[in-house]
Amino acid sequence: MKPDIDIYAVEEDLQRGKADLDSLFALGDMYFSQGRHLDLLDLCNRMTTMPLTKLDLATVLSYKGVTHVCLSHWEAATAAFLQSLDALEHAPENMEEVVSLKGMNYYDLSLYCQDVDKADDYGELALKYLTILSRSFPDYPHMSKVFAHIADLHHSMGDLDQALVYYGLFYEASVETEDKVWAMTGMATVYGFLGQTDKALEMYNDALQVADSKALMSKVYYDLGEMHYRLENFYESRSSLETALKFRDQDPVLMQNEEYEVSILWRLGTIAFDLEEEEEMAPLFEKVLGMINSTHSYYADINLRMGHYYLGLCRYATASGYYNEVLLTPAASAEETLIAKDCLAGIPLKKPTLLH
Secondary structure, three states, X not given: OOOOOOHHHHHHHHHHOOOOHXXXXXHHHHHHHOOOXXXXXXXXHHHOOOOOOHHHHHHHHHHHHHHHHHOOXXXXXXXXXXXXXXXXXXXXXXXHXXXXXXXXXXXXXXXXXXXXXXXXHHHHHHHHHHHHHHHHOOOOOOHHXXXXXXXXXXXXXXXXXXXXXXXXXXXXXXXXXXXXXHHHHHHHHHHHHOOOHHHHHHHHXXXXXXXXXXXXXXXXXXXXXXXXXXXXXXXXXXHHHHHHHXXXXXXXXXXXXXXXXXXXXXXXXXXXXXXXOHHHHHHHHHHXXXXXXXXXXXXXXXXXXXXXXXXXXXXXXXXXXXXXXXXXXXXXXXXXXXXXXXXXXXXXXXXXXXXO
């Protein structure tokens, strides 16, 4: 790809149908770095209509999937990644480009596919192809990213020792400050899960020191807040997450990632619930419900907690509405469904009559 391009000249060439493929890919990189995701999506759609090789088509579709992720279009993202894999169906797997595309597509599918069982399968395939890529193609130009994804996958699968190894490799291979901060945050999070809290806090603080702008700090504070929540340090967790939300608008990627905002608001709501600060909790959860639908993993949880809130206020009809919403939610777990049924069964049919 061309590192430096005249963006306006390439856009003019595109309109006239004279832009070469390398320039279009470089233009896509430029749109992504500038956060121009709608322009990038339009570019991807235009490129899919061009006469492309299967490999180039797979690359464009993978770009398209990542763009949909940035726009929080989860179903469209999943469809694009699967289409990219379809385009690679008969491609030889001894090619670096094929192995890398398959590994990246499966990795993204493991993150954004809404079917949990399929997501686990995609994670296994991602680990397979990315590990092959790291071992068979040591000169791959984006090896730091490969190490990062392998580390994330080992972490999500509970293989924490291997996760630490690959986060270390990620750090060593990193050139950009952003990548170093990401690697340090990954190691800190693993140390937290290993129960080495002091080491985790030291690593989070080191990551914040290395970060050369507030744009890099949001995700560090988010992960720090999540660790504090697991340790039931609710006030420290809330402070970190509120800081993450504050710095989010300075990150060109996170500022357009609605799911990131949803995750922070949901966690702040659960903290308020745990601290029995219901008046703080309710508006947070109501805001999240306005941003998600019934297929979202947080939907049943929020409705269950809101049902408990209104049940405590003896507002039985409102509580029943939230509990019934849990029963209608396809993403509700068996435990959430059982709790909602038990709570509904215990709600009085009528308000008690006051005796004078």
